[in-house]
Amino acid sequence: MWPEYTEQSDNFGGKNKMIRVTDDVIIKTIARVLTPFIQVYALYVIMHGHHSPGGGFQGGVILAASLILLLITHGWAETKKKFSETKTAVFCAVGVLIYTGIGVLCIFMGGNFLDYGKLGGLLMVIPPEARSLGILGVEIGVGITVMAVMFSIFFDTSTGGNSPEDETTSSLR
Amino acid sequence: MHEFFLSTSILLCFLVLLCLYRGTVGPGVLNRIAGISAIGTKTLVILLLMGFIYDRVEMFVDISMVYALLNFIGTLAVAKYLEIEGEV
Numbered sequence: 365m366w367p368e369y370t371e372q373s374d375n376f377g378g379k380n381k382m383i384r385v386t387d388d389v390i391i392k393t394i395a396r397v398l399t400p401f402i403q404v405y406a407l408y409v410i411m412h413g414h415h416s417p418g419g420g421f422q423g424g425v426i427l428a429a430s431l432i433l434l435l436i437t438h439g440w441a442e443t444k445k446k447f448s449e450t451k452t453a454v455f456c457a458v459g460v461l462i463y464t465g466i467g468v469l470c471i472f473m474g475g476n477f478l479d480y481g482k483l484g485g486l487l488m489v490i491p492p493e494a495r496s497l498g499i500l501g502v503e504i505g506v507g508i509t510v511m512a513v514m515f516s517i518f519f520d521t522s523t524g525g526n527s528p529e530d531e532t533t534s535s536l537r
Numbered sequence: 538m539h540e541f542f543l544s545t546s547i548l549l550c551f552l553v554l555l556c557l558y559r560g561t562v563g564p565g566v567l568n569r570i571a572g573i574s575a576i577g578t579k580t581l582v583i584l585l586l587m588g589f590i591y592d593r594v595e596m597f598v599d600i601s602m603v604y605a606l607l608n609f610i611g612t613l614a615v616a617k618y619l620e621i622e623g624e625v
Contacts, residue, residue, distance in 0.1 A: 381621045391613065402606055409599065417599050426603060433610050436617055 382522040385439030395437035402430035410507045414496065420503035424510025431515045435522075452512050452519075459509025466501050478502065539590055546586045553579050566619055570612060577608035 386392060410423030435443045467478040475482035480498025481491040489497070553576055560572030581601045588597025 382618065386617070398609075405602065405606070409603070412599075417596055418603075422603065426606065429607060429610050433613070436614055 383435050383440045383519070385442065386437055391437055395433050399430050399434055402433070403427060406430065410503055411500070413503045414499050420506025421510050423503075424507040425514055427507065427511040428514030428518075431511070432518050435519070447515065452516050455508050455512035456516070459505045459507070459512065462505030462508065463502055466498060466505070470498070542586045542589050546583050549579050549583050570615060574608065574612050577604065581605050
């Protein structure tokens with residue numbers, strides 16, 4: 365079932381076929397229609413993480429799934445306009461920065477690391493509401509990082525580490 | 538009403554076993570993909586029925602929607618991989 369490991373099957377013949385654009389109009393149309401709904405649902409999962417199943421990691425995975433769907437149906441040249449490699453690296457770092465930034469801010473306000481109740485003085489709200497907002501901020505950071513890392517893992521494994529040239533042809537093979 | 542949901546779930550679990558048979562020993566790759574996709578849709582319905590049994594269907598709806606989305610994308614990715622490798 366598994367293909368033989370050769371130099372050619374390593375990087376898909378140097379053509380990165382896994383992230384090429386497909387010919388099938390049904391798949392392309394479904395992906396184009398479905399991607400915004402998947403992203404809105406991922407935002408819902410992140411925002412309602414503290415009173416329903418889900419949270420930052422799960423919402424980030426769903427966001428990454430929408431981007432992967434766009435990548436395997438519309439190719440790298442189209443996805444690059446939405447989410448390039450530079451943006452991937454930046455989002456990886458920004459999510460961790462939001463997470464640790466909120467945690468360290470709690471230390472500066474006089475609590476422990478990620479002690480959201482102490483943010484109430486900064487946000488002008490009572491401590492229980494500050495805890496809810498603090499968890500929401502941390503989950504947004506986690507979601508951004510997970511989205512970028514999942515997309516990066518799929519992109520790197522499907523290209524074999526080679527940066528793909530611009531695919532302007534619409535043929536699969 | 539719980540007995541109805543529970544008996545429907547058990548029937549669907551039996552159907553999952555049939556699909557699992559087709560997914561493991563089924564001749565060819567396409568039969569396996571169809572079997573695994575059918576297992577995914579049945580799991581979705583079983584999750585919703587569990588939500589009705591436990592009276593927390595608003596939580597299980599979220600999980601089953603995620604399951605449906607990831608099942609669709611996974612099947613699409615496997616199909617594209619097989620098309621590239623020339624298995625089909």
